[in-house]
Amino acid sequence: MTDSTSFDIIVVGGGPVGLSCGWQASAQGQRTLVLDRHGFFNEQCGTSGAERHWRLQYTQEDLFRLTLETLPLWRRLESLAERKLIHHIGSLWFGDIEVDTNEGQIAETARVMDKLELRYDWLTAKEIERRYGFTNLPKHYAGFMQPDGGAIDVRGTLAALYGLAQQHGCHLRGGERVLGLTPDADGVTVRTDRTTYRAAKVVLANGAEVNHLLTPLGATLDIKLYEMALVSLPRRDEDVDFPFWFVFQQPTEEDTNLFYGFGRNPWSPSELVRLGPVFEVNPIDDADQATGVPDPRHVRRLTSWVGEHVPSLDPTPAQTSTCLAVLPGDPRRQFYLGLADKLVPHGEHIVLYSSGWGFKFVPLLGEICVDLAMSGTTKHDISRLSPTATQEAQQ
Numbered sequence: 001m002t003d004s005t006s007f008d009i010i011v012v013g014g015g016p017v018g019l020s021c022g023w024q025a026s027a028q029g030q031r032t033l034v035l036d037r038h039g040f041f042n043e044q045c046g047t048s049g050a051e052r053h054w055r056l057q058y059t060q061e062d063l064f065r066l067t068l069e070t071l072p073l074w075r076r077l078e079s080l081a082e083r084k085l086i087h088h089i090g091s092l093w094f095g096d097i098e099v100d101t102n103e104g105q106i107a108e109t110a111r112v113m114d115k116l117e118l119r120y121d122w123l124t125a126k127e128i129e130r131r132y133g134f135t136n137l138p139k140h141y142a143g144f145m146q147p148d149g150g151a152i153d154v155r156g157t158l159a160a161l162y163g164l165a166q167q168h169g170c171h172l173r174g175g176e177r178v179l180g181l182t183p184d185a186d187g188v189t190v191r192t193d194r195t196t197y198r199a200a201k202v203v204l205a206n207g208a209e210v211n212h213l214l215t216p217l218g219a220t221l222d223i224k225l226y227e228m229a230l231v232s233l234p235r236r237d238e239d240v241d242f243p244f245w246f247v248f249q250q251p252t253e254e255d256t257n258l259f260y261g262f263g264r265n266p267w268s269p270s271e272l273v274r275l276g277p278v279f280e281v282n283p284i285d286d287a288d289q290a291t292g293v294p295d296p297r298h299v300r301r302l303t304s305w306v307g308e309h310v311p312s313l314d315p316t317p318a319q320t321s322t323c324l325a326v327l328p329g330d331p332r333r334q335f336y337l338g339l340a341d342k343l344v345p346h347g348e349h350i351v352l353y354s355s356g357w358g359f360k361f362v363p364l365l366g367e368i369c370v371d372l373a374m375s376g377t378t379k380h381d382i383s384r385l386s387p388t389a390t391q392e393a394q395q
C-alpha cells in the first residue's frame, strides 16, 4: 500500500506556479502533493482578474531570454489542454522613454529588442494617438508596439494546469494550511493544520506567505506587498479596441504614476475593459490585511488619466476591486527563484519561487522548480534571481 503521507515533492501553494509544478512533477513520475491554504482557483493570495499581460520584451536581457524560453512551453500547454491561452493582441509601451520603473524602461528595452532581433514598431506620440485613439499625450512621449505580446487567459490557464496535474495523478489538497517545515539531512517534514507529511523535496510557491515558513528557519526574503486598484470601464464606442498598453511616466510626489489597460477580453462575455494603476505605495505587512477595496485616490488618479487621454472609454467605473502585488524590496531584482541551500540549514531540499509579476512565466517556473527539486540544477539561466544573489548581481 502506498503511504499517503510521504511524497517525492510537496508543493506549498496551489496558485498558477504551484499547479504548474504539480503538473510537471507528476508528469515525470514524481509522487507529488500540492497544498493550498485557501483552496484552488482562489484569487486571495496574488493578483486577481481574468487576464494578465503576456510580453516577450524585458529591459533585463536574462528575463527577456526567459520569456523566449517560456513561449514554447505555453504552446505545449495550449496543445495539451486543447485551448488557446495567450491572445496576441499586442503589447504597447509608451510614455517617457527614459523613465526607470520596476516594470522596465522603454529606450533600453528597444535596444535589447534590437539585439535579440524581436520585431516592433517605434511610434511617436502623434502616431500612438492616431493608431490607438489616445489624446493629449505630451509631445515627447514615444514608445513601441510589440505585436507578439498580448493577454493571457488566467482562469483558462489555471483550469488547464489543474486538469493536467490531476490527469498525472498529482494529489491536490485545498483548505489545508502548512504551519511549518523541518528540513534535515534526508528531506523535509511538513506540518499542516491536519497532519504531518514527509517529502524528499519541498517547493515553496506560496507567494506572499513565503516568509511565514522561512522566517522560523532563520531567513526572511525582502518582499513588499501592495494592494493595487483594478478598475473596469465601459467603452463608449464598441468598435474601438486596444492592445495591452502600459504608460511609463515620471513619478509624482505621491505615487509611481504608472497605468495600464487591456483591450476587450476575447474570452469574456463582458464588454468592460480592465485597467489599473501600478502604484508601489503604502505596502501592507501581510496578505491577510488586503481588504479588496481599492484606495479611492488611486481609482480617481486612474479615471482622471483616462478622462484626459482615453476618450473612447467612459471614466466612470462599472466595477472596482484590487489585486495583491508581491514584489521584491530591491526594485532591480524581479523575482526570487532558486534553491534555499545557502539560505536555511538543509535548504538543499527546498526550492522557492516568490514575488514579481510572474504569471507570464508560469509554465517555465514550473519546469525550473521541478528541475531544481529533481536534480538541484536547471538549464535556464536564473543566477541573478537566486535568493542569495547579491545586490551587485542586480546591476
Ligand code: BEZ
Pocket: 053, 055, 103, 260, 278, 357
Ligand atoms: C507586466 O507586464 O509585468 C505588468 C503588466 C501590468 C502591470 C504590472 C506588470
